[in-house]
Amino acid sequence: MQSIETARFGTVRFHDQEVIEFPAGLPGFEQEHSFLLIEAAESVPLKFLQSVSSPQLSFVCAPIALVSPSYELMLPRQDRDLLAMPPEGAPSGMILEWLAILCFARPEEPTANLLGPVAIRRDVGLGVQSIREDARYSARQPLFSTTIAEEQTVCS
C-alpha cells in the first residue's frame, strides 16, 4: 500500500492497481501520468482526479451523463490507442467511464469541459483526456442554467 499527503483529502492510502495511468498526461500537465479517482460521500456525485506525483494537484470532475445527458461520445483513433483499445469494438470486460473536468474559476458559475472529456478504462487503469475533433461542445460549458445567486433569490 502506498500513501500520499493531499491538500484536499489529507492522507490517501491506495494500492498500485488503483492508480490510473494517463500515458499522454493532460494538456497543460503533460508530465502528470498517474492519478487516483476519488469519491467522497459528502461530495457525491463529484469525483476527484488526484495526482499521485503532485499531491497538491487534483481536478474536480462530474460524470458526463449528469452534465450533458445527450452528450455524444466519440473516441478518435489515437485516444483508443492510449486506452489499449482496438481500432473498433470494445475489448471484453472493458469498463469505460467518462468524466468532465469542472472549473470553479468563478465559484458561483462552475463550467464543465465538454470539448475535452476524460475517458477512463477502470478495468485496466488507463485514462486519456480526449479532445473532440468537431466544434459541437465548449471547454467552458456552464454547468447550470442559472447561477447559484439567482437561484437563492428565487427560492427565498
Added chain:
Amino acid sequence: MLVIRRRAGEGFLIGDSIEVDILEIDGNQVKIGIRAPRETSILRREIAATRDTNLDSAQSVEATALEHASKRLRLSPPPKKD
C-alpha cells in the same frame, strides 16, 4: 490578422525561424507542415482551449462551491437509458 491564399505546395515564413508548408489539400482538410525550433509551442486551438481550462481547473476550489455543485447535480434528473 494577415490573410494569405496559398495552394498545395506553397508556403510562407514567420519570423526568422518558422516555416509553414501547405502540403496537401483534400476536400475540406488541409495538411500543413511546420518547421520551428523545438522550444516553439505549436498547439491545435482546441487543445490550447483545454490546456487553459485545465490550468484554471487545477486551482483549489472553495468547499461551499463544491457543496453547491454536488447538491445541484444530485437533484438533476437521472440520464435516460436507451
